[in-house]
Structure formats: C-alpha cells, structure tokens
C-alpha cells in the first residue's frame with residue numbers, strides 16, 4: 001500500500017497532517033487566560049510586579065503619576081498611595097481610562113464617567129464600579145495581584 005492510499009484509507013489527507021502543528025499552536029493561544037488579565041469579563045489570574053526603578057514605570061515614583069499595563073491602570077494618588085484598577089470603563093469598555101491626580105479620581109474621556117480611587121462610580125453614565133486589584137510595595141517592587 002502506498003502512503004497516500006494508507007492515509008486515504010484511514011481518512012486523513014496530507015493537508016491535515018501539515019496543519020496539525022498550526023492548529024495546535026492556535027489552540028494554545030485561545031486557552032491562555034493570562035494575556036489579557038484586566039480585560040472585561042476575563043477571569044484570568046492577575047499577578048505581576050513592576051520594577052519602579054525602570055524608566056518605563058518612572059511615573060509611579062511621583063504622587064499623581066500613573067501607568068497602564070495589561071488593561072490595568074496603576075496610579076499613585078496625591079497621598080502617595082498606590083492603587084490598581086481595570087483600565088476598561090464599565091460603561092462601553094473604553095480603554096484606557098485616565099487618572100486625574102488633581103481630583104484624585106479616574107476619568108473616562110469617552111462619555112465622562114468618573115470613578116473613585118476605590119473604583120466606585122462617582123458619576124455616570126457608568127453604573128458599575130471598576131474592578132480593583134491588590135497592590136503590595138516591597139522595596140522598589142510593586143506587585144499587582146487579584
């Protein structure tokens with residue numbers, strides 16, 4: 001029996017054989033829940049650490065500074081307290097919302113919703129709070145986790 005006759009007999013085409021590794025890698029991407037940790041409705045685990053000595057996160061070394069990473073906005077309030085919330089607005093999922101240090105709140109520029117540093121709604125149109133994450137500062141490492 002020739003190779004193509006064998007595969008034909010068991011119902012596998014040559015194309016399926018060559019596509020197997022491609023399909024396998026695609027399925028890995030679909031099941032990875034850590035690539036969009038702050039995303040709306042995403043139940044993936046959130047746990048990452050920011051090195052505050054890195055120029056990338058230099059804004060967090062001053063009160064009022066903020067950064068966005070992986071759909072999470074991390075801010076240092078005017079009182080010097082770190083907070084981390086989803087950066088995706090609960091109204092119509094605008095991303096990212098912004099931290100307004102003068103008002104000590106988070107603001108969505110899309111329709112004007114404002115949120116407190118605890119994620120609660122100050123004014124709509126949003127009616128649901130932003131998800132808040134835990135923060136832990138150890139030396140110059142700021143851990144963000146669920």
Ligand code: FES
Pocket residue numbers: 089090091092093094108109110111112113124125126
């Ligand atoms: S999307 Fe944020 S207020 Fe509408």
